[in-house]
Amino acid sequence: MKRKEFIRIWTGEFLSLPTSGARLIGNSSCSGRLEMLHDQTWMSVCDAAFDQQDAEVVCRELDCGAPVQVLGAAAFGKGDTQMWTQEIQCGGNESQIHLCPTSPLHENNCSHEFNIGLLVNGTSRCAGTVEVLHRGQWGTVCGDGWDLADAAVVCRELDCGEPVDALDAYFGPGSRPVLMKIAICTGTESTLKKCGSIQLPDKCLDKSAQVICSEVRLVGGSRCSGRLEILHDQTWMSVCDAAFDQQDAEVVCRELDCGAPVQVLGAAAFGKGDTQMWTQVIRCRGNESQIHLCPTNSSHKHSCSHEYSVGLVCAGLMRLVGGNSRCAGRVEVLHRGQWGTVCGVDFDMADAAVVCRELDCGEPVDVVVDAHFGSGSGAIWPNRKLCTGSESTLKNCGSVQWGSYLCDHTKDAGVICSGNLLQRPLCFILLMMHLPERGS
Incomplete structure (x- = not known):
């Protein structure tokens, strides 16, 4: 079931968390699983x-919009805290849960099998203009400097x-005020609110952060x-190998x-996983831009584990290269189907x-610049990156906007990784093993 958070694309949100007893x-x-602070103890x-x-x-207390679903039976795990067993009797208009009256439950032998959980703010789409909720007001995020590291956090x-893709005008200009200025994410943050930000004058007049x-x-x-x-x-679902070509x-x-x-x-080459199984046959022609644009055959389902x-x-x-x-x-x-340096x-x-x-390819051994391995062709993607060295992909490093930094192919970057050097001793050993003895 889809969770809804502080940030949205069209309809999601972002939290600036106040001090709260929940x-x-x-x-x-x-x-998640609801916990309340009572006598300095989370329950x-x-x-x-x-x-x-x-x-x-x-x-409302968490500045998370409206509730979507209340889930019982420890849907978000049992937890290991004490249990709050008094019945909460909110009118629905209180600003904090601790302002609601309580009364003892008739049956107060509740266990961790019956913890309460919440999903808030409904479903969201995965492409569009990023909007955030801050102190009850919806607004956009500045699109200047918005890059794939920022988009990675949103996704x-x-x-x-x-x-x-990280965009700033593809879906048209934003219609709400800019609440978050230029985001500075490394790409590893769990939420957009944990990214840094800076404010520059006149930088966000016609640019709203957007993602696909x-x-x-x-x-x-x-x-x-x-x-x-x-x-x-x-819901994330694994796909049956018989349904895919x-x-x-x-x-x-x-x-x-x-x-x-x-x-x-096939045959779970990358592990079995623990998600539900998608068993309908997918019938892509091969030229679609997204898998969800491909037709499926619901009448032909595979029984698949x-x-x-x-x-x-x-x-x-x-x-x-x-x-x-x-x-x-x-x-x-x-990037966008095009190779560039x-x-x-x-x-x-x-x-x-x-x-x-x-x-x-192992560890980095050397960085060579000035087209040491020859000049490339096509687009030149900027460096000016905010890589920490721990990212899984170069695209998740922060940078200035793709394609906007002035550079030419005489400055193309090159890399030598240790995976290359490891081959040399091996070749030398094999060579010595096959050398004939002197005099033979």
Whole structure:
């Protein structure tokens, strides 16, 4: 079931959390197991003690909008706190849960099997203009400097898979005031509210942050390889290998901006997973931009277990060109279906570490610039990145806007990873093993 958070694309939200006597423990700050602070102790709440009017107050107290669903039976885990067993009797218009009257339950032997949980603010789409909720007011996020690292945080917070694109005008200008100025995310934050921000004058007059998230993801491998999961009715589902073919793979790799499909793997090659199974046959032509645009055959379903989850290997969105192995060369990045080079100005070992990790090429050995591996062609993506060196992909590093930084191909960045050097001793050993003895 889809959780709803502080941020939205068209209809989601962002939280500036006040001091509160209530909290939600789960995947986000706006959905989870309810805990209340009582006598300096956090306590879980029995589901028999809580109703929709109480939920109205909790969501209002957390600045999370309206409640969508109240869930019992420890839907967000049992927890290990003490249990609050008094019945809460909110009128629904209180500003804090502790302002609501309480009374002892007739049956107060509630266990952790019956903790209460909340999902707030409804479903959301995974593409559009980013809007945030702050102190009861909806507004947009400044689109100047908005990049894929920022988009990655939004997609993660909304449980919408990987970021495909970071935009500022594709869906038209925002119609609400700008509440969050220029975001500075590293790409690893769990929520947008945890990113830094700066305010520059006259920078956000006609630019609203926008994102396109994938609604598909590859799990258990890398950014561009793994067990396929698709988002359906706000639930991530694994796909039966009998329901998926090469044309479907073309669409998934395109949607993830991961190049062409290399291999479709069945029999749970990337693990079984624990999601529900998608068993309808997917009938992509191969030219669709998203898997959800492909027709399905609901009348032809496969009886499928997790033993037959489909896996996919795409070509990837990064390569090294012009070196003597796949782990050394000019850095090239796939963006919107186009290969381009990376500007070498300020390209450093932290950036190189991300490149080597993404390509499974070991540790960075050296950074070479000024087109050491030859000048590339096509677009030049800016560096000016905020890589810490721990990111899983170069696209998740912060940067100035793609394609906007002045650079030419004489400054193309190159990287040498340790995966390249490891081959040299091996070749030397094999050579010595095959040398004939002197005099033979």
